[in-house]
Amino acid sequence: MTDDLPTRYRCTKCGNLTRFDVTETLRTRSFHHFTLGGDVQIEEVETLAHDIESVSCRWCGSGDGVVSEALADPV
Template sequence: MTRSSKVVEYVHLDLGGAPTVEECDVLSESIESVRCRWCDAVDEVELVDRPGAQV
């Protein structure tokens, strides 16, 4: 899946300089394309909503 996201992340750096995302707010998100992992097809993939998912 190729997805574009616009997010605001709050990043904490420890004393060694390693970053950790403490909070992430997703402002927008869109799925650009979906392809099969095994056969690499993009035109034969069926998208099915999960029960109870918000669309």
């Protein structure tokens, strides 16, 4: 399993950096810890699979110009 590196999206068509529609599939396993009263606390969430299917720009409505780029290390 690979850890997701921090990335951001950029629309090269309109310059949008902040608004995207992301379609993704996330498969997880987690520990559901119930109280006798029925309240649940979800712990130990493990990501088994994470697929990003598509990313489209919220501003121009197209995914054609959207690129993913690594965030610079915060110094």
